[in-house]
Amino acid sequence: MTATAERKPAGGRKIAPRVDMPCQPAGERIRNFEEVALGYTQQMATEEARRCLQCKNPKCVKGCPVEVPIRDFIGQLAKGDLEGAYRTIKSTNSLPGVCGRVCPQENQCEGACVLNAKGQPVAIGRLERYVADTYMALDACDHLSAKLTCPAVDPELRVACIGSGPASLTVAGYLSARGIKVTVFEALHEVGGVLVYGIPEFRLPKSAIVEKEVQALRTQEVDFVTNWVGGRTFSVDDLFAEGYRAVFIGVGAGLPRFLGVPGENLTGVFSANEYLTRVNLGRAYAFPDYDTPVYQGRNVTVYGGGNVAMDAARTALRLGAESVRIVYRRTRDELPARHEELEHAEEEGVILELLANPVAFHGDEMGRLTGVTLQRMQLGEPDASGRRSPVPVEGDTYDLPTDLAVIAVGTRPNPILLEATPQLTLSRRGYIEVDEETGETSIPNVFAGGDIVTGAATVILAMGAGRRAAKEIRRRLKGGE
Amino acid sequence: MPCKILEKERLIPGQTSKLVIDAPHIAKKAQPGNFVILRVCEKGERIPLTIADADPERGTITIVYLVMGKSTALLETLDAGDSILDLCGPLGRPTHIEKAGTVICVGGGTGIAAMHHIAKGHHKAGNHVVAVIGARSKDLLLFYDELSSFCPEVLVSTDDGSFGHKGLVTDLLRQRLETDKTVSEVVAVGPVPMMAAVAKTTEPFGVKTTVSLNSIMVDGIGMCGACRVSVGGETRFACVDGPEFDGHKVDFNELRQRLAAFKPQEKLSYDHHCKCTCAGEK
Numbered sequence: 001m002t003a004t005a006e007r008k009p010a011g012g013r014k015i016a017p018r019v020d021m022p023c024q025p026a027g028e029r030i031r032n033f034e035e036v037a038l039g040y041t042q043q044m045a046t047e048e049a050r051r052c053l054q055c056k057n058p059k060c061v062k063g064c065p066v067e068v069p070i071r072d073f074i075g076q077l078a079k080g081d082l083e084g085a086y087r088t089i090k091s092t093n094s095l096p097g098v099c100g101r102v103c104p105q106e107n108q109c110e111g112a113c114v115l116n117a118k119g120q121p122v123a124i125g126r127l128e129r130y131v132a133d134t135y136m137a138l139d140a141c142d143h144l145s146a147k148l149t150c151p152a153v154d155p156e157l158r159v160a161c162i163g164s165g166p167a168s169l170t171v172a173g174y175l176s177a178r179g180i181k182v183t184v185f186e187a188l189h190e191v192g193g194v195l196v197y198g199i200p201e202f203r204l205p206k207s208a209i210v211e212k213e214v215q216a217l218r219t220q221e222v223d224f225v226t227n228w229v230g231g232r233t234f235s236v237d238d239l240f241a242e243g244y245r246a247v248f249i250g251v252g253a254g255l256p257r258f259l260g261v262p263g264e265n266l267t268g269v270f271s272a273n274e275y276l277t278r279v280n281l282g283r284a285y286a287f288p289d290y291d292t293p294v295y296q297g298r299n300v301t302v303y304g305g306g307n308v309a310m311d312a313a314r315t316a317l318r319l320g321a322e323s324v325r326i327v328y329r330r331t332r333d334e335l336p337a338r339h340e341e342l343e344h345a346e347e348e349g350v351i352l353e354l355l356a357n358p359v360a361f362h363g364d365e366m367g368r369l370t371g372v373t374l375q376r377m378q379l380g381e382p383d384a385s386g387r388r389s390p391v392p393v394e395g396d397t398y399d400l401p402t403d404l405a406v407i408a409v410g411t412r413p414n415p416i417l418l419e420a421t422p423q424l425t426l427s428r429r430g431y432i433e434v435d436e437e438t439g440e441t442s443i444p445n446v447f448a449g450g451d452i453v454t455g456a457a458t459v460i461l462a463m464g465a466g467r468r469a470a471k472e473i474r475r476r477l478k479g480g481e
Numbered sequence: 482m483p484c485k486i487l488e489k490e491r492l493i494p495g496q497t498s499k500l501v502i503d504a505p506h507i508a509k510k511a512q513p514g515n516f517v518i519l520r521v522c523e524k525g526e527r528i529p530l531t532i533a534d535a536d537p538e539r540g541t542i543t544i545v546y547l548v549m550g551k552s553t554a555l556l557e558t559l560d561a562g563d564s565i566l567d568l569c570g571p572l573g574r575p576t577h578i579e580k581a582g583t584v585i586c587v588g589g590g591t592g593i594a595a596m597h598h599i600a601k602g603h604h605k606a607g608n609h610v611v612a613v614i615g616a617r618s619k620d621l622l623l624f625y626d627e628l629s630s631f632c633p634e635v636l637v638s639t640d641d642g643s644f645g646h647k648g649l650v651t652d653l654l655r656q657r658l659e660t661d662k663t664v665s666e667v668v669a670v671g672p673v674p675m676m677a678a679v680a681k682t683t684e685p686f687g688v689k690t691t692v693s694l695n696s697i698m699v700d701g702i703g704m705c706g707a708c709r710v711s712v713g714g715e716t717r718f719a720c721v722d723g724p725e726f727d728g729h730k731v732d733f734n735e736l737r738q739r740l741a742a743f744k745p746q747e748k749l750s751y752d753h754h755c756k757c758t759c760a761g762e763k
Binding site for chain 1: 527552567706
């Protein structure tokens with residue numbers, strides 16, 4: 001137990017360094033779609049858990065959108081109580097295996113950790129992942145036994161969730177654990193929303209993690225209905241007519257934004273949504289064994305600087321691209337992606353084309369993409385949000401050859417459910433307006449959360465919104481606190 | 482939820498079939514112009530197909546497809562009693578239908594089946610529907626009887642003259658527009674060159690022209706933008722803004738190029754499938 005040996009008694013104690021996460025070597029992983037980060041061993045997890053100071057007033061918990069009792073689960077883990085740690089996390093978080101992998105911890109729990117003052121916060125995300133993975137690997141009987149702590153589900157208390165992404169799964173987890181019958185309607189053929197169509201396999205394994213989290217909800221008698229499109233196959237009114245007492249709308253991000261530059265409809269220019277959906281939901285990396293095809297670019301350019309841009313760039317590498325560039329109009333310091341994703345992307349060979357902005361795509365006589373003209377940018381004065389806004393360097397443009405361009409500059413609200421439900425009050429930007437305390441929309445007993453309320457954001461913020469709405473739904477259906 | 486095929490009719494053996502599918506949830510909501518997305522098997526691709534007819538009382542929808550790639554070849558292996566793994570809909574905006582007088586509905590190839598549902602909608606709204614349909618030859622002509630059952634006029638053209646006018650549907654359309662000034666709208670569904678030609682034919686007459694586009698789609702629910710088309714210089718999504726657009730404003734050349742985006746992969750996939758099925762693996 002090296003960690004304890006290095007510790008000095010309270011007062012002037014020395015904290016061991018943060019335990020590194022083992023990863024597949026970069027040279028190897030760019031040839032497969034398997035997960036990059038391999039997870040802590042038991043020894044690593046224990047060692048890392050023991051670094052936690054067990055603060056009286058834990059700041060990490062306040063940094064978590066779903067208020068996971070972080071200090072408590074780490075304390076349990078440090079003592080070897082895996083099951084206790086899992087139950088503690090699950091008390092507020094329905095998807096620990098997912099969050100441990102995809103949350104921007106540096107801006108949340110780990111950012112708030114007192115040890116972060118020295119740049120060495122407790123690796124909370126990695127510990128959460130360890131607890132979830134290890135617990136889920138236990139025997140199925142153990143999982144079933146967990147159900148005994150839940151009250152029996154009352155078939156009369158029915159709640160519908162539209163969409164099956166992280167927001168809805170959180171609602172389903174929270175309510176079903178409190179005796180409420182939840183049915184989740186998903187428009188696609190697989191359950192999980194962005195966890196399935198958006199985030200790549202190498203960052204979030206579908207069958208090992210997402211399916212298991214969904215299966216755990218099934219054991220809590222949550223029903224999932226696929227190929228059922230809210231606003232087309234059924235309306236919100238239909239759900240109330242069928243006896244649902246409350247409805248949660250978690251339909252996620254929608255129509256991809258494009259750049260509005262010439263040549264954007266050439267073949268070879270994709271939205272990140274299309275590119276990633278083909279590969280992730282359609283398993284196009286296994287084409288032609290699977291039927292969904294995808295372009296295999298030689299010189300790939302990706303536009304945008306968020307996690308989605310990183311995912312697209314790293315996917316293109318794995319599909320055999322010779323060069324992959326991320327074109328971003330600000331500098332490295334402003335890149336909004338999660339730190340770990342940027343690090344992994346660079347290790348794998350993704351090139352950052354910074355302070356550059358596309359002005360036109362070019363194609364051949366068949367309408368196929370061949371190149372792009374980029375405008376050199378520089379950082380100007382800070383804008384209203386405090387960020388220094390990029391401005392073009394007059395007369396400084398240059399060309400790059402590219403045969404596959406992926407646009408990852410965000411999304412607009414999906415119109416299907418919103419047009420079919422005109423009673424919903426929308427914000428100026430076209431997203432659903434909700435009560436900040438309860439998540440309720442302008443229609444009584446209809447709640448909403450996630451990207452359809454906030455615009456494109458993170459998994460954990462969607463889960464936070466789901467939890468807030470679920471608390472209110474439970475209060476209305478069952479009363480009390 | 483898998484949906485069961487109740488009837489299968491081989492309209493043109495080995496090439497085009499009609500399926501009547503048990504899907505009450507879709508039939509209840511389906512309107513002319515809507516489409517479905519389906520997936521035949523676990524490893525299958527999502528493909529869009531226009532709803533050719535819907536019977537809400539019986540709880541069925543009808544689709545007609547041309548075998549042109551792996552997914553439709555797989556669909557062709559199914560028979561009455563088999564189920565389609567994933568079927569989702571109805572998708573897309575319904576056809577804008579109002580009582581307007583005479584409406585000419587033009588259909589070519591498999592598009593005739595898709596046009597049938599739209600023609601029926603116009604008929605029910607009290608419009609005088611003239612169907613203009615074309616095929617290479619008489620034995621490849623679809624839905625003649627179905628359309629004749631409610632359309633007061635069904636005009637036919639074939640490339641070889643084996644039935645009706647020898648020539649193109651646009652010949653019949655032009656003749657009609659020259660002599661009939663009561664035509665308030667022309668609807669066209671079929672191959673891209675045909676729809677482009679229809680739009681070109683009607684333009685000098687200033688008649689409103691609606692085309693139903695068959696863009697490539699992945700999700701079909703407004704997420705991916707694969708189906709984007711330029712309409713009047715603006716980018717629109719066929720799955721949520723369409724699939725029907727003003728034919729005089731659609732950039733058909735761009736549509737044609739975008740439809741060819743995956744041609745090499747489609748061929749690879751189809752050849753792979755043929756090799757596997759010939760080897761008896763299926």
